[in-house]
Amino acid sequence: MIELKNISKSFGEIKALDKVSFKLPSEGVIGLLGPNGAGKTTLMRILVGYLQPDQGKILWEGKRVNPNSIKHKSRLGYLPENNPLYDNMTIKEYLSFIASIRNAAEEQINKVVRECGLKNVIQQKIEILSRGYKQRVGLAAALLGKPKLLILDEPTSGLDPNQIIEIRQLIKRLAVKKLIILSTHILPEAREICQRILIISQGRIVLDADPKSIKDLEKKFVELTG
Secondary structure (H helix, E strand, C coil): CEEEEEEEEEECCEEEEEEEEEEECCCEEEEEECCCCCCHHHHHHHHCCCCCCCEEEEEECCEEECCCCHHHHHCEEEECCCCCCCCCCEHHHHHHHHHHHCCCCHHHHHHHHHHCCCHHHCCCEHHHCCHHHHHHHHHHHHHCCCCCEEEEECCCCCCCHHHHHHHHHHHHHHCCCCEEEEECCCHHHHHHHCCEEEEEECCEEEEEECHHHCCCHHHHHHHHHC
């Protein structure tokens, strides 16, 4: 469905991405792994149009796209690592606001509320929610507009064990009908929920494989990124 060809990006003398190329299917969970500073977040920001690559191109179903175009962004849902929310709003108010931006009907709000387990807290202010519930709100907002590609940057970071299990189960359910790119530092998480992993180091893809085909993923990760 989506293909990246020779994507490169530099910040001054630092080369964040160096001719990154890969193809992705139309559904399932793809894990993007790498140490801090490897280029994961830069790659995600280019995919969603927050950054422009210095060179390279993105293809959607064989056609080149402008990642900054409204058409491209309408096909995406994005949950950044810092998950910016309006704390003074209730969940209902926030999702209604995002829905108005993405031209999503009221029935879509009701659907994502059910999918993300927010029905019992829908009228609560975001500022009083636990981090786990805030992540659910961010996921719900990312799902509005029926995106075909969902990009999640460290969605379980900082959550307690029960919250991590809940978010992972939700991601698995969502991946049945859409493509999810998931950035994570947690190797067991990648093995559990990803059908394919891309390991990035110093701006380059150093491994593209099914995590279950790798006997010792932790050891392989250290070999490739250490």
